[in-house]
Amino acid sequence: MAAPDPDQLANGLLGGDTRALARAVTLLESTRADHRAAARHLLARIAPNAGNAVRIGISGAPGVGKSTFIEALGLHVLDAGHRLAVLAVDPSSPRTGGSLLGDKTRMERLAQEGGRAFVRPSPSGGALGGVARRTREAILACEATGFDVVIIETVGTGQSEGAVAHLSDLFVLLIAPGGGDELQGLKRGIVELADIVVVNKADGELANAARRIRDDYASALGLMRPRSPLWQPPVLPASALEGTGVAEVWRAIEAFRAAHAGSDGIAARRGAQARAWLWEAVEDGLRDHLHRDARSRRWMAELERQVMAGELEPADGAANILKRILAP
Ligand SMILES: Nc1nc2c(ncn2[C@@H]2O[C@H](COP(=O)(O)OP(=O)(O)O)[C@@H](O)[C@H]2O)c(=O)[nH]1
Ligand SMILES: [Mg+2]
Structure with a gap:
């Protein structure tokens, strides 16, 4: 397939x-060299019109109710007159098993909103870094299309929370009673990334347990150095199923934005993120360059063998590789 015309897109x-937008995201996900060139052209064209959304990262263990909650929050956000895009970062599963695709049925109320809502599953396969980069570019494309609220969902089972926290303006951690591992967010240090903690399933038989978890997290957060000096992360109860607490979460998101309206707020977070993407792109480029031709690959394999056998110091091997990049 020829690369689609980026100007037309x-x-x-x-x-x-x-x-x-759907076609553009497909282009952005492609790793083919001619597609990447078209993608960069597309990104340059849309850059002046990107950046205008509130970017919300949402994470939580499987089964806490992310999909149900995102749909409830999403409908609330649409009611408030916004346009909403939902993207997923899920490096673990290929597209057919992606977290959002399996949830399509559950997000079908959002999908029925036509042009006001855009739901897209995770790019298939690949390392977290690649998936995160493609998601970052998809965010820009959504913004250029006029979506002013972007939710980035990830399953909280690994490194992906950190990646999503670095893609978003604020990070919402979803927890819920009943899983038996309610405190894993505290144990694994993810709560340190959270700007807002939501205790979902605060309803029916689970209401009391939800209150206890809420107290545990609130006291833990009270002892922690907040991620932002401008904001103390609240712990909010909600029931995605019954729709309670959802409006309060949206209000907290708006309050977070208001608190970070100055140049040392969200703009600073985005600036630091852009700097990290710059160096990641440089490292990717160097790695690609090294692995491009068979001769370099053979030469590096031999270098690796020598290092593994103790015939060559790792630092000397690295110096050899760097010399090859810098003065080929
Ligand atoms: N009681 C209760 N159940 C919920 C709530 N939100 C989600 N669930 C249920 O929890 C299960 C997992 O929800 P889902 O949204 O698929 O979770 P995800 O894996 O985090 O996306 C489903 O059976 C939901 O119906 C809630 O607020 N209260
Ligand atoms: Mg889900």
């Missing part, structure tokens, strides 16, 4: 066309 995006 850019015009579609800037005209608010959701179908063009």
Whole structure:
């Protein structure tokens, strides 16, 4: 397939066309060299019109109710007059098993909103870094299309929370009673990334347990140095099933934005994120460059063998590799 025309795609995006957005995200996900060139052209075209959304990362263990909660929050956000995009970062599963695709049925109320909501599963396969980069570019494409709220979902089972925290303006950690591992967010240090903690399933038989978890997290957060000096992360009860507490979470998101409206707030977070992406792209480029031709690969395999056999110091091997990059 020839690379799609990036100018045509850019015009579609800037005209608010959701179908063009779907095609653009597919292009951004491709790793083919000609597709990457077209993707960079597309990103350059849309850059002046990107950046205008509130980017919300949402994570939580499987079964805490992320999909149900995102749908409830999403409908609330649409009611408030916004356009909403939901993207997923899920490096573990191929597209067919992706967290959002399996949830399509559950998010079908969002999907029925036509052009006002855009739901996209995780790019298939690949390392977390690659999936995160493609998601970052998809965020820009959503923004250029006029989506002013972007939710990035990830399953809280690994490193992906950190990646999503670095893609978003604020990070919402979802927890719930009943899983038996309610405190894993505390144990694994994820709560340190959270700007808002939501205790979902605060309803029916689980209401009391939810209150206890809420107290545990609130006191733990009270002892912690907050991620932002401008904000003390609240712990909010909600029931995605009954729709209670959802409006309060949205209000907290708006309060977070208001508190970070100055140049040392969200703009500073995005600046630090952009700096990290810069160096990651440089490292990716160097690695690609090294692995491009068979001769380098053979030479590096031999170098690796020598290092593993103790015939060559790792630092000397690295110096050899760097010399090859810098003065080929
Ligand atoms: N009681 C109760 N159940 C919920 C709530 N939210 C989600 N669930 C249920 O929890 C299960 C997992 O929800 P899901 O949204 O798929 O969780 P995910 O894996 O985090 O995306 C489903 O059976 C939901 O119906 C809630 O607020 N209260
Ligand atoms: Mg889900």
